[in-house]
Amino acid sequence: MGHRDGTRDDVLPPHGATAARAAYDRRWAGDLRSAIRCSAVFLSLLVLIDCGAGRLTFVRGGLWVGLGVLLFLVLFPQRVTAGEGWLASRGPLRERRVRTDLLVSVRCLDGVSQRLRLRDMLGNRVEIDPQVLVDNPDLWRGLERDAYESAARGSLTCGETALRRISERVDRETALSVFRASGLE
Incomplete structure (x- = not known):
């Protein structure tokens, strides 16, 4: 019944529904690029400021990378797809x-x-x-x-x-x- 990715058999597309007839969010790719850019700029600014202050260490760099990844996960756009039913x-x-x-x-x-x-x-x-x-x-x-x-x-x-x-x-x-x-x- 359940799958690893969270989908269930009872909510899969009805028989006869194909991926060719599915509709997709056309702006998703642009939103994803924006999320990547914002996260990269945020990470770059954190590292640049810390490096300029002479306080950048391996641990602090790891913390900044973690914050950049966290921001990316928050900004990650949902990909909406629909088909018949x-x-x-x-x-x-x-x-x-x-x-x-x-x-x-x-x-x-x-x-x-x-x-x-x-x-x-x-x-x-x-x-x-x-x-x-x-x-x-x-x-x-x-x-x-x-x-x-x-x-x-x-x-x-x-x-x-x-x-x-x-x-x-x-x-x-x-x-x-x-x-x-x-x-x-």
Whole structure:
């Protein structure tokens, strides 16, 4: 049932779903490069300041490298992938999957950074940044289709308002993109 990477057989893509039809976060590679750059600059500044003060030792250098790696892990962007009936979010340590065709709830969590929590009938849960869906309409359309299918079946008991808000954001961003591309901004 369980696998080493945290995925479970019951949340793998349904039979017939192939990786060729999966939608990916198009901005993930750029976000990853930004995380690497920020961590490298932070590490370089720490080492440079310590070296300039004449206090750089092997132990202190190891501490600075550890802090640089810790910053990288904090900044590491989740890689969101979706296919027919599923959505996955992969972080630096593990992957979480949810069956979007079996959704029970969709909630917007406010705080320092807004998160969208999806939960399915099997008890699986995924949290993603809603901006990923706004930036990637292919990801959003697949989730939207499956979520409304779950609502029509009666399994989605909570979250239609959150879905409607995200749908409005996606539509607004898509319209603005079309206006920018056509010069009507």
